[in-house]
Amino acid sequence: MSESTEPRDEAAALDAADELAARRADFVLTDEKDEPVVYLDGNSLGALPRTVPARLAEVVEHEWGRLRIRSWTESGWWTAPERVGDRIAPIIGAAPGQVVVGDSTSVNVLKAVVAAIRLAREDNPARTDLLVDEATFPTDGYLAVSAARLTGAAVRALPAEGLPGSVGPRTAAVLANHVDYRTGELHDLPGITAAAHEAGAYTVWDLCHSAGALPVGLDEHGVDLAVGCTYKYLNGGPGAPAYLYVRHDLQPRFDSPLPGWNSHADPFAMAPEYEPADGAVRGRVGTPDILSMLALEEALKVWDGVDIAAVRAKSLALTDFFLCRVDHYAPAGRLECLTPLEHDRRGSQVALRCADAGAVMDALVERGVVGDYRRPDVLRFGFTPLYTSFADTERAARVLGEVLGER
Amino acid sequence: MSESTEPRDEAAALDAADELAARRADFVLTDEKDEPVVYLDGNSLGALPRTVPARLAEVVEHEWGRLRIRSWTESGWWTAPERVGDRIAPIIGAAPGQVVVGDSTSVNVLKAVVAAIRLAREDNPARTDLLVDEATFPTDGYLAVSAARLTGAAVRALPAEGLPGSVGPRTAAVLANHVDYRTGELHDLPGITAAAHEAGAYTVWDLCHSAGALPVGLDEHGVDLAVGCTYKYLNGGPGAPAYLYVRHDLQPRFDSPLPGWNSHADPFAMAPEYEPADGAVRGRVGTPDILSMLALEEALKVWDGVDIAAVRAKSLALTDFFLCRVDHYAPAGRLECLTPLEHDRRGSQVALRCADAGAVMDALVERGVVGDYRRPDVLRFGFTPLYTSFADTERAARVLGEVLGER
Structure with a gap:
């Protein structure tokens, strides 16, 4: 040829x-x-950063193998979800203290959508609708239906471009994908967020297909809540833990459907009553998955100075x-x-x-x-x-x- | 001396x-x-099995590093949650096909308790009470309250020994710890389960402090649902993924509050409507955390022949x-x-x-x-x-x- x-x-x-x-x-x-290999599938699973294997070997052989339980404090395991969150924050345009890492994107969608509906209901109990972009990655749609069922809300699926014109006094929250997983279309995060706020509703953005590929500007655009995975453009590894962003001023009102012991104000008090921690920590649930979390932390170092x-x-x-x-x-x-x-x-x-x-x-x-x-x-x-x-x-x-x- | x-x-x-x-x-x-070291904290974090580091290095360097996206099929990543579940099954007295690995214990508590309440409501809408052993590990208690709030049920906390005498026609489900995390007391799983069934209620057992230390006998005692972590007596590593058991005959009625795309009957159809898969897979949610999952799989090999x-x-x-x-x-x-x-x-x-x-x-x-x-x-x-x-x-x-x- x-x-x-x-x-x-x-x-x-x-x-x-x-x-x-x-x-x-x-x-x-x-x-x-x-x-x-010409690898054009980093939007599904990012390639391996070269320094990850040695770091993971250290975590396994030294931190787990030799220090064992001591590593929860001595190796900084306990605070990893917030620390790694703060490494992701600048990539998505967030100031520190608003991002926490853990669980899957799907689980974080449930947390964020239920919390958004509860915020809206607290403002006005008549807000019953959850608007979802109809071409959403399926898991978001399934979890939106589940969140609505668990809170007595109603899901309305609409084309993303129709969201700004459809938000109204009955809208509790809008769940949208920043970039469509299938077509690669970038949705109008600033415009949809502004329209939702104008109508008194809250926004949940799924950043799986945008974080690490383009500026997101969560703080700049006043986004309320956001979730995303870390195994695509962030190269965290297969099934690496996802993240949850809760805007700083909303954190005191963030009311999670998954109030696990890791988000308790004093986890080791082992208190029978739940009292949520302040800050991004409130988005945590159970014991964080340390091996994957620390592989991700190492992988994020490629972003230094980018x-x-x-x-x-x-x-x-x-x-x-x-x-x-x-x-x-x-x-x-x-x-x-x-x-x-x-x-x-x-x-x-x-x-x-x-x-x-x-x-x-x-x-x-x-x-x-x-x-x-x-x-x-x-x-x-x-x-x-x-x-x-x-x-x-x-x-x-x-x-x-x-x-x-x-x- | x-x-x-x-x-x-x-x-x-x-x-x-x-x-x-x-x-x-x-x-x-x-x-x-x-x-x-005399290590008597394996009930908090199990020691490192010697073969894990080499296996994890292979997963990271070869499966992720060289094969990348191909590993979801070629390295068996996609089916790992069920496969690793089947490795745990004999340790907790379960036949294959009933245990799936993923998410934290806390997240699995929410799945199991909401599902148990829904099962009971389907039998009889008047069943409104969720009984919880009052000395429970705190996260179970917090999530029981959340599950009750999300489903309109009511939590009643009781001493574990009082559970058999307290189940009745209004009881939807009983959530209990097999072994008390603080005192080490072993609760009467067969007796509590039988009493709950006698009253028409469902049981959710937390096996965190018993699995790998003593016979559990889930199938033998007819337990309905169970959850547990894998980082204590199962030695899966810090924050290793937890597991969910759903008894075989209940799987077709298992109605999860976390219907993620991984539990869809045909995940890659990317269908807008959720249609749950058959079997243990129905307990999955989002993309599984592969590095931790495969470290756990290797760690479980120490149980071969035990x-x-x-x-x-x-x-x-x-x-x-x-x-x-x-x-x-x-x-x-x-x-x-x-x-x-x-x-x-x-x-x-x-x-x-x-x-x-x-x-x-x-x-x-x-x-x-x-x-x-x-x-x-x-x-x-x-x-x-x-x-x-x-x-x-x-x-x-x-x-x-x-x-x-x-x-």
């Missing part, structure tokens, strides 16, 4: 000018045969470049782009509709280009600015073109 | 006759200076021996034993009341004997039959006697 080398030269030039390029060396990006604005600029440049190269390589009419082309509506992934998407993704993986497939007909390619290069991006588009051309 | 060597000879003889003695070599029992009846026999022999030696070494009147002396009411720990317990435990730890202290005046010593020796037990009693004699 004859190929122009020009796009590769262009990719090389873009990589040479990339101020984040040096971060790539912080990650393992080869396969089991030590061959390089400017989220630079991450966003590179993310848009990568997705622009990918779309341009796919347009060049792919046979006409084979793909439909589901991701908005406008920068202010695009997250950090490109979703392409393709009738034989499952088979196409299998062929791509076979050739060392890893994205993922969402039933029934979507190819997803995630761009993780800390380690995705323009050369990766060019190769992915080229191999996609080849696969489509051969099928 | 002059000491008789006889008790040490007796300990040595008991160790020589111990059929579980060989298991001790499976654990790391030294401190950071490689000095041996007979729980032998564990129980050794546990009772250890606590008997400890009580006898403490009686011999401790100055009269300094200690009050809170743990029942009758075997059928004793778990696998000894709790001693002592006015200056905090300072006494500090001195014990200083001398290499690690138990723990529960405010305001309790010394706890946990006996973990897989690695606690009679020599350890003898030394702990002797050092306790010395410390008490010096203060």
